[in-house]
Amino acid sequence: MGFLTVRDEDPQSQARPGRRDVLTRALSLAAGLGTAAAIGAAAGPAAASPAKTASPAGAASARANQADWRFCTKCYGMFFRGYPTDGACPGGGGHDSAGYDFNLPHSIPETPTAQHNWRFCTKCYGMFFWGYPDNGRCPAGNAHAAAGYDFVLPHDIPATAKSQRNWRFCPKCYGLYFYGYPTNGRCPAGDAHSVAGYDFVLPFL
Structure with missing residues (x-):
């Protein structure tokens, strides 16, 4: 039997597009690949937000x-x-x-x-x-x-x-x-x- 959790979950940082995604989108637009290709690049995996400085070990690993x-x-x-x-x-x-x-x-x-x-x-x-x-x-x-x-x-x-x-x-x-x-x-x-x-x-x- 577990014990009760009475605090709300800590707010999580908002994920933001990775640098590679932004560059890919810009290159796609410049090359005239069309709106669909640019949207596909922009929808790729987002980079993790920087770890909190108060965290005991620095940046999070890919597996968190x-x-x-x-x-x-x-x-x-x-x-x-x-x-x-x-x-x-x-x-x-x-x-x-x-x-x-x-x-x-x-x-x-x-x-x-x-x-x-x-x-x-x-x-x-x-x-x-x-x-x-x-x-x-x-x-x-x-x-x-x-x-x-x-x-x-x-x-x-x-x-x-x-x-x-x-x-x-x-x-x-x-x-x-x-x-x-x-x-x-x-x-x-x-x-x-x-x-x-x-x-x-x-x-x-």
Whole structure:
């Protein structure tokens, strides 16, 4: 059973024609190929809008996935390892990475087996759920602070050779953590994480 989403989806950037499309249309008109050819060129694939500067890893890939998301051996949470420092861990200091390099989808429509409103926290570098009026508990103090992409995480689907299940929502801190060990890591709200909601199945490289 999933948890409720109470925030509206973030506004998405408007796609604009790519440079190649504009040039093709201009050349078609200059060559006298006619209105139909020019319209066909203008209707080609649009270029992606520039990524938000607040996003943790820069420009989006063609598949709208972002790599460098890692498991922390101290708190069991998912955090972004694309900066010179490793954020703030409830286990003390920065996060310690291990395991797979997760490549997480973002900026795509939500489906019955993929949930949006997962965000990067600029304070702890962790992944947290941004779908409630408050923003959970951040190990850097107070609530999480959202920035960057709207991640859309697959859940309750079969795992493959390139994906891992047992990633869960903690209703105490709102973070995403790995639920595959006898203990549940360290929660910034105190003691271990609690488990609720979907079983997320996350792709890795």
